[in-house]
Amino acid sequence: MRTEMKDGTRVVVSDNGISEELSVSKFSHLLASKDRDFLLSPSGAQVKVCDLEGKVVGLLFGANWYPPCRGFTQMLVGIYEELKRSVPDEFEVVYVSSDEDLDAFSSFYGNMPWLAIPFSDLETKKALTRKYDVEGIPCLIMLQAHDSKEVRDGVELVYRYGVQAFPFSRQRLEQLQKEDSQKRENQTLPNLLANQHRDYVLSHTGFQVPVASLVGKTIGLYFSAEWCVPCAKFTPKLISVYHKIKQELSEKGDEDFEIVLVSSDRDQASFDSYYNTMPWLALPFGDPEIKNLVRHFNVQGIPWLVIIGPDGKTITVHGRSLINLYQENAFPFTNAKVEQLEKQLEEEAKDLPTLVFHEGHRHDLNLVSDGNGGGPFICCVCDEQGSSWAYQCLQCGYEVHPKCVKAVDRDHNNNNVLMDR
DSSP, X not given: OEEEEETTEEEEEOTTSOEEEEOOOHHHHHHOBTTBOEEEOTTSOEEEGGGGTTSEEEEEEXXXXXXXXXXXXXXXXXXXXXXXXXXXXXXXXXXXXXXSSHHHHHHHHTTOXXXXXXXXXXXXXXHHHHHTTOOSSSEEEEEETTEEEEEOOHHHHHHHHGGGGTTOOHHHHHHHHHHHHHHHHTOOHHHHHOBTTBOEEEOTTSOEEEGGGGTTSEEEEEEEOTTOHHHHHHHHHHHHHHHHHHHHHHHTXXXXXXEEEEEOOSSHHXXXXXHTTOSSEEOOTTOTHHHHHHHXXXXXXXXXXXXXXXXXXXXXXXXXXXXXXXXXXXXXXXXXXXXXXXXXXXXXXXXXXXXXXXXTOSSEEEEXXXXXXXXXXXXXXXXXXXXXXXXXXXXXXXXXXXXXXXXXXXXXXHHHHHHHO
């Protein structure tokens, strides 16, 4: 007697050639093979694929060699463990590895509390990758036990909603999106920054500043952390711009701008050390509203600067980019102000040379804009984001803010290149 798979159905063939069809679960069809009906567990035990029946299953495509996979896995572990406590028999994750060898797989999987397809089963892993058109990792596909429609953006759901996204169905996603829309429509500064246990933010003196006293001001919510390398570069620039804006407003007899640090530091000491370098306000370390704010504004990386208007509504989530482009001139960060600054850049660009030799670069740099080959970029001099006008090397993609260009004559530039060698 032998067992075969035909069109998602397990067929048992007896020794005399008579076959009998046996129904198989959706997960057995996906995750088992003709030689294997089990998955690995962290303890090394074999868990039957049929034990997944009735559960929501996340297929995690990842690899040890890719840093974003390690970061996402760490976050997913926390959510997985929380769901295992609250709904122990309703959720499971299965790791589908793209690791380079067994040692890498074992090392990475050793940090995971869920199930895995054996590293040796290359065919099943390839079949799953093809079936779900996995083009990048980490990738998390959410499967419902009784619904043929999978949710493919599990990584975004986990980052944005955490355990609140369970059971990770399309219906739950639509509900969360509707709630987000209602929150944006009803958004006020107090319901962003305060809760029933706390109605204040912190100052450096230890004084508790009432959130109500910030109403009517333009507020920057600065998502940052001491361990973040890009934050270490951007924070001094933001401090300088903050002082200049405050000075200009003070001269006008106006005090309608403030920044509030929303920290993702890992311990109180790191928070204290980092916050002591800043001149503005802060939410308390580890405050529960921090996770809500990260989710509400869909913060995808730090540093991240959200600007809230005097009416409590969001002006922009791209405050960092505006600071990099326009410094203190970006205030108050409104669409009208940005349009004015963009027009000003257009006028200034008319007087810029169309071709320059930049100190230390061996190729010509061409002046480009959004309409003629330019667009969002990272400046190779200051490592900050730019858009609109840039000086671009058409040979190697090198791009520089116009304000960062150090123009030299061709001979001087070539000498610099030779010396750099």
